[in-house]
Amino acid sequence: MTRPAVMHVDLDALQHNFSRVRALAPNSKIIAMVKANAYGHGAVRVAQTLVEADAFGVACLSEAVELRRAGLQNRIILMSGFFEPDELQTISELGVEIVVHQFWQIDALRQVHIAAPIKVWLKINLGMNRLGFVLNDFGEAYTTLSDCKNIIFPINLMTHFAEANVYEKTITEWQIKKFYEITRHLPGEKSLANSAGILAFPEAHADWVRPGIMLYGASPFEDKMGYDHDLKPVMTLTSQLMAITQCKKGDRIGYGRIYQCEENMPVGVVAIGYGDGYPRHAKNGTPVLVNDTICPLVGCVSMDMITVDLRPCTPAKVGDFVVLWGNDLPIEYVAKAADTIPYELLCHVKRAEITS
Ligand SMILES: Cc1ncc(COP(=O)(O)O)c(C=O)c1O
Missing domain, CATH: 3.20.20.10 (Alanine racemase)
Known part of the structure; x- marks a missing residue:
């Protein structure tokens, strides 16, 4: 694959x-x-x-x-x-x-x-x-x-x-x-x-x-979305779940172990990271769409992987479709969660295969 x-x-x-x-x-x-x-x-x-x-x-x-x-x-x-x-x-x-x-x-x-x-x-x-x-x-x-x-x-x-x-x-x-x-x-x-x-x-x-x-x-205004101006997202960044780990209450996730599981929970690994242009500083809770359901980012963003809390969309399986931003997930939400602006996120996307 x-x-x-x-x-x-x-x-x-x-x-x-x-x-x-x-x-x-x-x-x-x-x-x-x-x-x-x-x-x-x-x-x-x-x-x-x-x-x-x-x-x-x-x-x-x-x-x-x-x-x-x-x-x-x-x-x-x-x-x-x-x-x-x-x-x-x-x-x-x-x-x-x-x-x-x-x-x-x-x-x-x-x-x-x-x-x-x-x-x-x-x-x-x-x-x-x-x-x-x-x-x-x-x-x-x-x-x-x-x-x-x-x-x-x-x-x-x-x-x-x-x-x-x-x-x-x-x-x-x-x-x-x-x-x-x-x-x-x-x-x-x-x-x-x-x-x-x-x-x-x-x-x-x-x-x-x-x-x-x-x-x-995207909207140039901090408190507005592109759709508020009848604009449509041009870039949609997608990937897939590449692994799922059943974590136990108290387990810590990723580099720095910054997220601790509050209960037994499935954690999904998505094939996207800062090497692709996904923001390194996206905070825990940044929305990620797995099978059309918002699953919050948990743990640190790695070079080519992120980890997400899969509880909202259980059962999910390896290969399931993930949207990082674009259609159905406005980039403005992700930008805000990463303390940046849509401009920067868009400009940084690289190494992704492009389809029109
Ligand atoms: C001189 C100038 N005009 C227009 C623009 C477009 O700005 P915006 O993307 O906010 O529409 C830019 C972007 O930085 C610019 O430098």
């Missing part, structure tokens, strides 16, 4: 979620975020499914090259821009667009000799304090870039929300107001909204929206 850990990718669900974005932001173009291997789902497969996206957002040039090699002709935007001036040649040849967020990048663009000019998105830092020009520098960045022969005009403009996923709206509302105030008289197209912005701040939809997590069916 081959190892049964399998990642299923539901491309119909992906398309459904994309349609939700179109419905929520009907007047905006869509940059489908496929960075980090499309949040773990496989960038080429996702991009081929969302070929009607107006553009794809990737983190770096190698991700863009992968999409172009697969034959995708859509616009592609490097969300972190370029890391070395040497990349500009390939960026120009591939017709890829770049986010510019540092003065050294503007200098490099002004000095380079390239065959075709590059489309640029100038990023404004409005409180995220990660990438982008702060308000005091933005004017100089815009003016300097405007003098550059190597770019396609007009310069597009973007910002990123620091906490659109919380209900305390003050900061995001300020960011939106400020962004429009600064860019109102500038000719370029504008983009502000990630998934949370799309769902909670319609006034931020502007010319382009940039959905990531919602395309994959």
Whole structure:
């Protein structure tokens, strides 16, 4: 028997979620975020499914090259821009667009000799304090870039929300107001909204929206599920029971022996672990679905195995079907139990066989 850990990718669900974005932001173009291997789902497969996206957002040039090699002709935007001036040649040849967020990048663009000019998105830092020009520098960045022969005009403009996923709206509302105030008289197209912005701040939809997590069916909000927004999970991670141990009252389970059986009970071993991307820090009680019944995780997560309390679904047998997250078990529950966010869980899945 081959190892049964399998990642299923539901491309119909992906398309459904994309349609939700179109419905929520009907007047905006869509940059489908496929960075980090499309949040773990496989960038080429996702991009081929969302070929009607107006553009794809990737983190770096190698991700863009992968999409172009697969034959995708859509616009592609490097969300972190370029890391070395040497990349500009390939960026120009591939017709890829770049986010510019540092003065050294503007200098490099002004000095380079390239065959075709590059489309640029100038990023404004409005409180995220990660990438982008702060308000005091933005004017100089815009003016300097405007003098550059190597770019396609007009310069597009973007910002990123620091906490659109919380209900305390003050900061995001300020960011939106400020962004429009600064860019109102500038000719370029504008983009502000990630998934949370799309769902909670319609006034931020502007010319382009940039959905990531919602395309994959999870909610960006801590206290909501994907289904609350009519999103469907794209990734379902499944495996099987590979062993069952009849434990006695007082027995301890797994590394560190952190779980002690309170009575005689069957404990199932599931073929999934942190080597596959299942979170190492998932706590006792994290829901695992065995034969459609929630069976809590007990004991420590190992590299390629976890242990579950099988009392809720007795009798179970070796080979029985297990869902770690996805259909019928929202990833948001697992993320919460592991003190993390769905984004991280999705991105970490590896070594699983993929079926569409
Ligand atoms: C610049 C930018 N825009 C959009 C997104 C998509 O965010 P989300 O997955 O929350 O929709 C990301 C993701 O990190 C990003 O970095």
